[in-house]
Amino acid sequence: MNFFQQIFRRYQQNTSGRQEKELVDRWYDATGDMQRPDWMNEEHTRQLKESTWQQVTANLGLETSTTRTTRIRRMRPIARYAATAAITGLGIWGMVQYFSKPSRQHTAQPTFTTFLAGPGTQKHITLPDGTEIWLNNGSSLQVRNTSNNDTTREVWLTEGEAYFEVAKDLSKPFIVHVDSLQTRVLGTAFNIRAYRELSKLQVAVTEGRVQVGYNTNVLDTLTRNMQLDYHPATGEFSIVHRESSGQNGWRDGRFVLDRADFNELALRIRLRYGAVLNSKNERIRHTAFSASFQAGASLESVLETLCALYNTRYSIERDTLIIH
Known part of the structure; x- marks a missing residue:
């Protein structure tokens, strides 16, 4: 031996x-x-x-x-x-x-900083490179602390919605990870919505150019006013052209619904106001809701406006809001 x-x-x-x-x-x-x-x-x-x-x-x-x-x-x-x-x-x-x-x-292991925006709160972050990030209600973000040897700048949106204004650096691309989906940019502004309760992820570009990929596959390259909708359950995605400035108004504290289905409406009501919303009305459950409310708008005013717009009413039953 x-x-x-x-x-x-x-x-x-x-x-x-x-x-x-x-x-x-x-x-x-x-x-x-x-x-x-x-x-x-x-x-x-x-x-x-x-x-x-x-x-x-x-x-x-x-x-x-x-x-x-x-x-x-x-x-x-x-x-x-x-x-x-x-x-x-x-x-x-x-x-x-x-x-x-x-x-x-032994190489130095990367370190991370985690940022959270709980229900009813938003958070504004400025990274060392000058990149600005806004987190919407109920969102979390991990940022890899960079060193001089890094060739990329990388963050992980682990839950929720974030808007990015990325400082331009041609030598270090900026990459946002959402599970296996990556959004890669050099310097631009875009919004990512990735609430796990919703059926799809959205990447919407307000200026510049971004590349969206899944694992090693490039899905598409987006420019101003382009939006990619990705469905994790099926792997399918679609591209739409639309004005994106309105849907990003949440950064200013407004309560924004942009063709939201009922599940998204209920999620945003819960994260914003802490209230549970439900409906058994099939017409309402298949409605796409679009509206924008000023910062500080009360839950009562939001519900009354939505009911007036979509010809319905609401009630409160055992601490649950019901749209009829």
Whole structure:
């Protein structure tokens, strides 16, 4: 049994000394510091991590194991190749030298700042590059803190709606992620609506040019007054041309409905006023609502106006607003 086999056997059996345990841990962790491709999810990573450990133990003639006796840290997809190189190309002295230079193996992990706009509130954010972002009611955004070595500026809209005025920087594209949908720009202004309760995502451009893609596929390139509607359930999307300035009026505190279906109306009423809205009227449930209300408009005035516009009435039943 060679020296490597002895080390890994003791590690498997949880009988290795402190230095040997640390050596194997550092090898295992070092294989995970490469960037994971966008197409690979956490489940793929987990499976690859397990297969890598099986490969290591099998190559050393040890009993195959799917788990380690100590903590399991996330392993990147490149680990499979790094493991082979570490086992076949390095002696024990080489491993010690390899890990004694952490600057070669460990890159700084990105850090993120999270911004939230709860129900009934909005938030205005200015990023270090001068980009301005507005978050609508019930929205959350994660921003990757950039460094001089970054080639992109990236944010993740994890819920809700946001309007972006992106500072121009030709060397660093600005990318907005919504799950697997990416909106990529250099400098422009656009609105993204991505409430998870609604059936579609919307990207609407007010000025400039943006590219919208899903995973590695480009869906379309949008210019001023173009809107892309994407349906995550089916993967289908459509492009419409429309004046977008009106629907972005929410940034000024107005309550804006732009051809909203009943589900969107109910969602916006709840996020804005904290009230539950319902209706059993099929005509109302299939109506597209369009209206704009001044900042500070009361719930009562909103409902009375909508009922007058769409020839109906409302009542309150057990803390629920009912449109008849």
